[in-house]
Amino acid sequence: MTSATLRSIPALARAGLVAPERLPALERVAAQYAVAITPAMAELIDACDLQDPIARQFVPTEAELDLRPDELADPIGDLAHSPVEGIVHRYPDRCLLKVNHACAVYCRFCFRREMVGPEGVRPLSAASLDAALAYIAAHPQIWEVIITGGDPFILSPRRLRDLMARLAAVDHVKVVRFHTRVPAVQPQTVTDALVAALRRPGKAVYVALHANHAREFTPAARAACARLVDAGVPMLGQTVLLRGVNDDAASLEALFRAMVETRIKPYYLHHGDLAPGTSHLRTTIAEGQAVMRDLRGAVSGLCQPTYVLDIPGGHGKVPVGPDYLSDGGVEDPAGRVHAYPPKS
Numbered sequence: 001m002t003s004a005t006l007r008s009i010p011a012l013a014r015a016g017l018v019a020p021e022r023l024p025a026l027e028r029v030a031a032q033y034a035v036a037i038t039p040a041m042a043e044l045i046d047a048c049d050l051q052d053p054i055a056r057q058f059v060p061t062e063a064e065l066d067l068r069p070d071e072l073a074d075p076i077g078d079l080a081h082s083p084v085e086g087i088v089h090r091y092p093d094r095c096l097l098k099v100n101h102a103c104a105v106y107c108r109f110c111f112r113r114e115m116v117g118p119e120g121v122r123p124l125s126a127a128s129l130d131a132a133l134a135y136i137a138a139h140p141q142i143w144e145v146i147i148t149g150g151d152p153f154i155l156s157p158r159r160l161r162d163l164m165a166r167l168a169a170v171d172h173v174k175v176v177r178f179h180t181r182v183p184a185v186q187p188q189t190v191t192d193a194l195v196a197a198l199r200r201p202g203k204a205v206y207v208a209l210h211a212n213h214a215r216e217f218t219p220a221a222r223a224a225c226a227r228l229v230d231a232g233v234p235m236l237g238q239t240v241l242l243r244g245v246n247d248d249a250a251s252l253e254a255l256f257r258a259m260v261e262t263r264i265k266p267y268y269l270h271h272g273d274l275a276p277g278t279s280h281l282r283t284t285i286a287e288g289q290a291v292m293r294d295l296r297g298a299v300s301g302l303c304q305p306t307y308v309l310d311i312p313g314g315h316g317k318v319p320v321g322p323d324y325l326s327d328g329g330v331e332d333p334a335g336r337v338h339a340y341p342p343k344s
Contacts, residue, residue, distance in 0.1 A: 005104070006037045009060070016047045017059050029060040033113050033277070034106040038186045041105055044215055053213045053245040056281070057107055064108065064277035073114045075273040077314020086124045086132040090316060094144035094175075097132055099124055099163065101150040104186040109240060109281045111273035111310075116150055123150075137170050144175040153182035153189060161197035168200040177206040179238070184209060184216040187224035195231045208236040209264060212246055214254035222262050229263045236267035239305065241288050242281045243272075249294035256295075256303035266305035271320060274312055285309065289322040296322070297333025 009026045012018045012035070018026060037045075037058045044054045074080075081090040088096035100123040101116045110116060124132065136142050145167060152160070167173055178198065182189050198205050207228055211217070229235055237259040239246065246252050256266045269292070272282035292307050307321040324331045329339040 025062045026060050029064045036106045041185050056245050063280040067276050068279050071274045071276045075111050075275050076310040080314035084131050084135050085128045087135050092141050095142050096146045096148050098149050103151040109278045111275045140172045145173050146177045148179040151180050152178050153180040157193040157197040164200050175204045179208045181210045183224040184211050184221040187220040190224035195227050206234050208238050210238045212239050214258045217258040225262045235264040237264045238268050240270045243283050247283050249291050253299050260302045269305045269307045271309040293322045
């Protein structure tokens, strides 16, 4: 097991995760998009399996050099809704606060891949953070602040505590939600000090964990999540539908069951965004609907997220799951159509 995060193509080769003859092409990928694989994720990768679902999420491939005409540098339109640096205010009652643009790992399908990483957008300066928090304070309709980036859980407990103290001073902000991969990919970071830093009287704090495969829920990951939940921090699960990772009912069932067993409510299943160089990982919406249909009725309702699409250009997130209504009535999970209201 490697003891340090792998941050370069030669490091991946030394760890046996890529073949030496692939280095020249993969160096071109790494020059464009950041690379980082934590020891926890590197340990999970089966280097003998060319289609390993953990590797597909984190190990660069030559397919990332294949850019399609419909792919966008800002596929969900963050910039169109950014009134000040660090803020994305797309919906009336909530906003994103992007405090940093670095992550513990870099996903090969990231919709912000043009912005994150060592060569990406710089973290917020003290003055920019002041301006972002002033924007939140000046807009009383903002009920929820979603802390994202980058991954906010790579910040120190001191910085998280200071950020929460400043948000706690804004009376109209009632909910603070953190989006992170850290509890799964770098679980040792979720210390008692970090958990304590998140909590503030009068604020409901949620943590949304991004996980895409059941194997990510190692004993250490489950323990990290337990530290949050046991401290009174509810957790939600976010997943991206990825070809070759979780685009079948059995993989998603195992993932969502692992979440619920860890006391995490599956929240969103995201359709893959049109990020550059990610076509090899995207499914069609019809494929996603078919998988969701397979889960309906077969798996507990606790394990059912909402399948959503972020409309390109910043037009918002909408559900795109299967439709069970038809001219003839309503379809049950087995595919049988029933008249509704029932005929007398």
